[in-house]
Amino acid sequence: MEADNLSRVYAILSTYNKGLDELRKGYRFVWRIGQPLFDAKRESEVMLTNFYRHPAYWERGMQMEPYPPRIEALNRLMLASRYQGDQSPLEIDYSFSHLGTCWPNPGNLLNPSVYNYGFHELPYPVFPPLLPEVPVGTDVFIQSGQPVPVDRIWEPVKIRQDRLLGIIPLGGKEVANNGCFNYLVSGTQAPRIAEYNEAASRVEQVDKHWRLLWKDDRYKDGVIPDESEYFHTPDVVAQKPQKANDLALEVRTGEVCPVSGLWAAKGYEVLPVLLTVGTVMPNLMVPDNFSEQRVHWVTWHLVKPD
Known part of the structure; x- marks a missing residue:
């Protein structure tokens, strides 16, 4: 690990604690x-993309190969605080024409495949069995570039009004959804939203009308609410061993060994290894078609608890 990373880590933690206060x-x-x-x-994010810049594993901000077990153990600790959508409340710099809202469509939040990043996968959020109805939109509207008056969830909308001779407004306005909901922070400028221009065959940032939807009163009483239930899937909870002799227990290379005992690599005909609770689950050296030893990440299952 690069020594300079340590000072960056402390700076991030200090800034985070200040923001939380x-x-x-x-x-x-x-x-x-x-x-x-x-x-x-x-x-x-800079830390994440420059975590371990060994040329055998990293190139130009991207992880190219599985990290060594001890490096991966640290990497997993860092990834434990990361969730899909945690950039949602960040301000968008409206002065840059290529920057648009965080969520032009709901696919990046609701499509399970986007949670897979190749060498790690973020937990999919837990949704309540019954979701409340979307509230009726308010009469508060703003346009891209205008200041956001309140911290809320806003909906991009299309506003249509019939006009006499194309000039004089007739009747009430017709408002329809025109994109994905977004969380906008008070005092920022309402963002544009990305849309595909078929005529130009490119994605462009387009100005929008935004309508106020959900009110957000969290944090005002000095309490940070516990919302962890939305970030832990039932599958993850079910995998936690209740007893040391849970022979159905499985963990992956790079994860922490939960039970001391003999562990076998699933799908490989190799002898089980004796591992101690708290150690990092190892990778496996397996010969390829040319009899060269290659590193494999594997699933380990407990065959005999210690």
């Missing part, structure tokens, strides 16, 4: 550009 007071400006939680999020 401000958020606890109800100050959502911490997500604006140059403010603590904005900086903590962006710096942690």
Whole structure:
């Protein structure tokens, strides 16, 4: 690991704690550009893409090969705090024409395949069995580039009104959904949204009307609500062993060994290995078609607890 990473880690943690203290007071400006939680999020992304720059595993900000077990154990600790959508409240710099809203469509949140990043997978959110109806939209509208008056969830909409001779408005306005809901922070500029221009065969940032939907009163009483139930899937909870002799237990290379005992690599005819609780599950050296030893990440299952 690079020694310079340590100072970056401490700086991120310090900035995060500062932002959390401000958020606890109800100050959502911490997500604006140059403010603590904005900086903590962006710096942690830099840390994530430059975590282990050994040329055998990393190139140009991308992980190319599975990390060694001890490096992967640290990587997993860092990934444990990351979720799909955690950039949602960050301010969008409206001065850049190529930057648009975080969520132009719901697919990046609801499609399970986008949670897979090749060498790691983020947990899919847990949705309640019954979801409340979307509230009736308010009469508060803003346009891209205008200041956001309140911290809320906003809906991009298309506004249509019949006009006499194309000039004089007739009757009431017709409002229809025109994109994915987004969380907008007070004081920021309402963002554009990405749309595909078929005539030009390219994605463009388009100005939109935004309508106020959900009210958000969290944090104002000095309490950070516990919302962890939305980030832990039932499958993950079910995998936690209740007893040391749970022979159905399985873990992957790079994860922490939960039970001391003999572990066998699933799908490989190799002798089981004796591992101690708390150690990192190893990878496996397996010969390829040319009899060269190659590193494989494998699933280990417990065959005999110690």
